Amino acid sequence: MSPVRQMWEGMRGQRARIALAAFLGFIAAGSSVALLGTSGWLISYAAQLPPVLSLSVAAVLVRTFALSRSLFRYGERLMGHDAALRGLTSLRVQAYQRLEVLAPVGLARFRRGDLLARLVGDIDAALDLPLRVILPWAQAALVSAATVAFLAWLVPGAGVALALALLAGLTVIPWMVGHISSRAEALLAPTRGSLSISIVTSLEARADLLAFGATDAARTEIASCDCRLTELARREAAGLGLGAGVGVLAQGLAVVACLALAVPAVLDGRIGPAWLAVAALLPLAAYDIVMTLPASVIAYQRVRASAIRVAEVLDAPPPVTDPPDPDPAPLPPLVMQCSGLSARWSAETDSTLRSIDLSLGTRERVAVVGPSGAGKSTLAAVLVKFLAYDGSVKLGDREIHRLGGDAVRGDIGLLGQDAHVFDATLRDNLRLGCREADDAALCDVLARVRLHRWFETLPLGLDTQLGARGTAMSGGERQRLSLARLLLADRRILILDEPTEHLDTPTADLLIDDVLGVTHDRATLLITHRLKGLDCVDRIVVLVHGQIRAQGTHHELLAQGGWYADRWTTEMEREDVAAIAVSIPPGTAMSRGRPG
Amino acid sequence: MDPRLMHYARSTRRFIAIAVVLGALVALLVIAQARLLSTAIVDVAQGGSPLSAIAATLLALLVVIVARAAVSWLGEAIAYRSAATAKSELREQVVDHVLHGCPLGPAGQDAGATAALVTRGVDALDSYYARYLPQLILAVIVPLAVLLTVVGQDVVSALIVALTLPLIPIFMTLIGLYTRARVDRQWATLARLSGHFLDLVAGLPTLKIFGRAKVQAEAIRSMGERYRSTTMGVLRISFLSSLVLELLASLSVALVAVTVGVRLAEGGMTFSAALFILILVPEAYLPLRLVGQHFHAAAEGLGAADRMFAILEAPTPTSGTRADIPIRPAIHIDGLSVTYPGRDSPALYPTTVVMPPGRLVAIIGPSGGGKSTLMSALLGFVAPTSGRVVISGDGVDIDFADVDVAAWRARIGWVPQAPRLVSPGHGPTTIAAAVRLGRPDASSLDVAAALDAAGVLAEIEALPDGVQTLIGDDGQGVSAGQYRRIALARALIRQPGILLLDEPTAALDGVSEAAIVDSLMRARDAGVTVVVIAHRPAIVNVADVIVHIAAPAQRGVAGMTDSAIASAEAKAMDWTRTTLTGSDL
Incomplete structure (x- = not known):
């Protein structure tokens, strides 16, 4: 099923309302055609100098059509928006349910807030599907059919001519406009892309360019790229403007053709002379409605692009699935035991765990340390069942892939790098x-x-x-709030995944002390790349390149040397510099003598 | 119409002039079309002329139609061309302004957003130029032209049009004023409700952790319901104005048709005049209705333009003119503090330091304390909020505010915390091209010497392509340590009087670090003033001056107890003494 079709299916429940809105719009558009037709008849008939009273029915009709055009248009817009908004709500619910399955591992590339906002914006673009695509088309088609039918009854030849012109307005012209605009877009996109890259590169390096007096060179480079894009865009302008001209031309031709075909009918008395104006004015009015369609082709292309992006996300395979018949929850004591555990974050990344054997006893406190990219967060994701794995992870007497995700997370709590504070x-x-x-x-x-x-x-x-x-709230306050939430949830096992990642050093030090303090009475797995405070945990596991390199207490690992000992030395050096700072008042300097 | 658009995008003026001419042409053709159409109909319906008799009229009608089509094609084509030019003009100015130091927030963070704005974002201006502006001009010209024509035919109809046309803007304004407060209030609720969905999606991982994710689907449904009913409340009101517009337009057409019809039946006017008026009058209202329809697209375009104007109107740091900078200046920093616009607390608290020439100055302190801000001030990227910097030497004192910033920067070699090695105008960036950014006329020997001074030449010569090795955007091709040392070579090749370095050894291995410390000491010994932000003792150990930069709240190491501070001080004193002894030997 195509992505747009899928989007439309998601709004299935609103079809009756959308159909009603289309009908209201048809009456409104029909009224505006009828208004001009009736007025033309009224004046032509009046020219034959009939008794004034005989005009009254037509006069009432003219006023009625004038009123109904506006009122039904108002009704159509309200009904259409109501239906679209209802449809959006059900689409959002469906999208949310799908996102819920994917989060967080399947949405890892949306970690940046603006990308997520764009995804949500793409879902919201569904509003345009009924409002700017389906409704305009439905109304235009209905009005065209009605006008053609009436004119064909009046003068069959004119009906055929109008049918041809309107058919072109409903299909060929919008298709042509859509084709030209997507062709222009395809032509411009690569040039725009390279301009964008050269702008991003220069803006990101702008401090360097300024300091080295090289901004002019960057400007010249951007300008030449810009020049190419603008030249291309100017060349495409003629094509993009074509749609408007073709519409006007088709409308005019239809009017002239209908008029010319109706003249013989008047002359040989098949229709009264008053109907000639009607035959000429109906095409004029009907075509005004069809001329909005090229804009709705552009709207359709936009909706389609959004629908494709949404489908790309929502149709991705889930990173982990719940078994259809989950095992009952494990019984205490809840010892966690990984053996031969392998997992990878996603097919594209190397952040892979290989044959991990790790246990966490009740009330045991274990730290997992290692450089970034070692697979620490992958481990956390596996343990709270955000990610599928090979090998075995047992919670008590149960294998966690045999448990429901919510059941696993009922026993295991996670404090992540940046827990969300809700609005x-x-x-x-x-x-x-x-x-x-x-x-x-x-x-x-x-x-x-x-x-x-x-x-x-x-x-x-x-x-x-x-x-x-x-x-x-400051970063530290947010993390403390998340910790409070986690304590309230009273999970038996806690996983703390780099809780101090985005905090400055003093804040991080205070937080980690408090985190370890309030969680002392339960099994805790602390994942971190900073080593401060680790002398109080029971065991430290060093994870490098997805494998366990060493295990032991703080002192044992220091004695062993290797990554842990190196890292510790570096951290201590920072402490030393901080210690020097203590002896110098902020905002001042300390000078040292130097020979020579 | 935003006058700033004409100011910043000068081609807009020319475009408006052309659009006015084309608009007048459209008005003429519309009137001609109505005249020819009514003549043809009247000739047949009243005069009983055969088709051959009106052939000339129909032919003329065809010509007018082709001309109308040509004018609207021309109009849109010119609009798209002008839009392309105007977008380029705006883009160039924004890029220029930003490159010249318009503050963008934390370095690089907004580069992507700004680039997106000036490439994709400005495309929203297409509709503004191609649809909204020409329609706005038509909405002024066509009704006036129609009105003038109708006056010549029938005063009563002209009166109806003249009375109803101005009612449209008046009513729309009145309705707008009457409903604004209500609409504003509703919009606030709306913005809140629409943010909610995003909030829940962003918080999904947290919701899952607490087993509350699945139940939120119901919350989304009920919130969507509230969103819908609030939105409909807003729309019921805001659609009212277009209802009034349509109603006025169609009722006045109806009014004209009926009054003209009645007078025609009473013999008070000619058929041809009546039909001409009937065909013409709707054309007076059409552009007004279309302006309303294009308003949405226009608002989007103006939104993008507005964001660019905001960048263009932000001030860039100013520069003085004095270029007589001493050869070996001392930098006196006197109570310097910096507060970024829109922030409550200073990024750099008042700091007083003397940086003597030919010394190695280490700046230490916690992150967020203002070290990088101090360096930005020394580079002239930010202006001091209070206090001043004085450059002195050779018997002159120059206030930094009077210094020609470009001349000053020409004396500085800078290695930022996250250097970007680029070579604009020289194609893909090679190591040699990146180093030459420091001195474009440097010879190959100079480049090799600078790389050598930065302690990285041997490693680069061992690469298969040597100094011609390509450096990718994220530094692919060389290691992190090599990347930083190439950045140092770029600074050294300028033969600067002052070297400014922001954490040059962060995340480097011991060998790279030792190489950089070595080069810094050699530069100092050659008389260069070296100012370096340092977190590692390797540099602090060899410094002549140590500057401590911290916010008052960060005084000392936050959270340390008194005894911990005392022991830290003891350690520091100990360390200082060791270093002094080391230097004394």
């Missing part, structure tokens, strides 16, 4: 962890994660709005 109140954000928690419990947990000072500064307390449109 909701502080209370709602916390209750995500435990829906039954009362305010006292919430305040208590805020104190445990040392957010009580921050909490006291909030005038609205637990009702404070957080998130994108709410109170701004």
Whole structure:
């Protein structure tokens, strides 16, 4: 099924409303054709100097069509938007349900907020499908058919001529416009792309260019690329303008043809002279409606591009699936045991785990350390069943691929690098962890994660709005909030995946101390690339290139040498520099004598 | 119509002039078409002329139609051409402005967004030029021309048109004023509701962790329902204005038709005048209706233009004119602080430091303390909020604000924290081309010497393509350590009086680090002032001056207890003494 078709299927429930909107639009468009036709008849008939009273029916019709054109158009727009918005809601629900299966591993490439916003925007583009594509086409086709039928009844020859002209307006002209615009787009895209690359390169390096006085060279390079794009675009302009001219031409030809074909009918008395104006004016009015279609071809192309991008995401294979008949939840004691565990983040990346053997006993605290890209986050994703694996991962007496994802995560909690703070109140954000928690419990947990000072500064307390449109929180505060949520959820096993990743060093040090402090009573797997504070965990596992290189306590690993010992030395050196800083007041310098 | 568009995109003026001429032409052709069409119909219906008798009229009608088609084709083609030119004009200025130091926020972060704006984003202007602007011009010219023509035929009809036409903008404004507050309030709710879906999708991983992801589908459904009912509330009002527009247009056409018909039946006017008026009057309202339809596309185009104007109107740092910079300047930093626009707290708190010539100055402190900002100030990328920098030597003191920034930068070799090796105008970037950015006229020997001074020549000569090795955008082709040392060579080849380095050894192995420290010491010994932001002791150890930059809240190591600070101080004193002893020997 094509992506647009798939999008349309997603709005299936709204077909009746959309059909009604199309009908209202047909009446509105039909009224505007009839308005001109009736007025033409009225005036032509009046020219024969009949009694004025005999004009009254036509006069009433003219006023009625004038009113109905506007009112039905209003109705059509309201009904159409209502249906489109309803359709969008059901599309969003379907998309969400699919995204829910994919997240987070299947959406890893959307980690950047703007890409995710674009995906959501692409789903919202579905609004245009009924509003700017289907409705205009449906109305234009219906009005065309009705006008042609009427004119064919009046003067068969003129009906045929109008049918041909309108058919061109419904099919050939929009197709031509669409073809020309997509051809121009295909021609321009590579040049635009290379211009974009040269602009991005220069802008990213702009500090370097400024400092080295090389901005002029960059400007010249961009300008020559720009020149090529503009020249191409100017050459395409003639083609893009063609649609408007062809429409006007077809309309005019239809008018002249219908007029010429109706003249003999008047002369030989087949129709009254008053109908001649009608035969000439109907094509004029009907074609005005068909002339909006080229714009809707462009709209269709846009919707199609969005639909393709959405389908690319939603049709991707899920990174892990739940078994149709999951095993019952494991019984305590919940020991976690990986043996021969292999996994990869996605088909394209090398971030692969190879034959990992790892155990985590009840209340045991294990740290997994290693350079970035070693597969640490892949391990975390496997353990909370975000990612499929080979080998064995046992939770108690159960294999986790035989359990439902929600069941696994009912026992294993995860604190990630940047947990999301929702656009909701502080209370709602916390209750995500435990829906039954009362305010006292919430305040208590805020104190445990040392957010009580921050909490006291909030005038609205637990009702404070957080998130994108709410109170701004620092990175450290967000992570503490996430920790509080996790504590409320009371999971038996905790996985902490680089909880201090995006924080500055002092904040990170304070946070990691507190994290290890409040989680001391449960099994914890701490994944980190910083080594500070690891002297208090039971065991440290060094993961390099997806394999376990060494295991042991802090002191054992220091004695062994290798990655851990090197890394430790580097971190200590930083501490030393920080220590020098302590002796110099900020914003001042300390000078040392130097011989010579 | 935004006057800034004419100011920044000068080709717009010419385009508007052409569009006015074409608009007048369209008006003439519309009137001619109505005249010919009515004549042909009247001749047959009233005069009983055969087809052959009206053949000339029909032929003339065909000519007018072809001319109309040609004019609308020409109009759109010119519009697209002008749009291409205007977009290029805007693009060039934005790129220029940004390249000349218009602040964009944290380095590089907005480069992609700005590039997208000036390439894809500006395409929204196509519809603005091709549809909205010409239609706006037609909406002024055609109704006036029609009105003038109708006056000559029938005063009563002209009066109806003259009275209803101005009502359209008046009513739309009145409705707009009346409903604005309500619509604004609804839009605020709307924006909130529409952000919600994105919020939930972005928070999906968190929702899954807490087993709350599946149940949110219901929340999305109910939120969509609320979104719909709020939106419909807004639309019911905002569609009202187009309802009024349509209603006025169609009722006045109906009014003209009926009054003309009645007077015609009473013998008060001629058939040909009546039909001519009937065909012509709707043409007066059509462009007004179309303007409304194209408004959406226009708003999108103007939105993109607005974002570019915002960039163009942001001030760039100014430069002084004094180029008599001493050969070996000392840099006096006196109470210098920097607060970025729109921020509450300073990025750099007041700092007072003297950087003597020919010394190695190490800047240390926590991240976010303002070290890089200090360096940006020394490069003239940001202007001080308070305090000043004075360049002194050879018996003169120059306030940095008076210095010709380009001349000053020509004296500086800079190695940023994340250097970008580029060679604009020289095709794909090779190592040699990247180094030559520092001095475009450097000979191959100079390049080799600079690479040697940066301690990387031997490794590069071992590569299959040597100095002609291509460097990709992300530094593919060379290692991270080599990349940084090439950036150092680029700075050294300028034979600078001052070297500014931002964490030159971050994430480097010990060998690369030692090579860089060596080159810095050699540069210092050759009389260059070396200012380096350092996190590692290898550099701090050899520094003559150590500057500590930190926000007051970061004083010391945050969260340290008093005894920890005391021991850290003891350690630092210890270390300083060791270094001093080392230097003394």
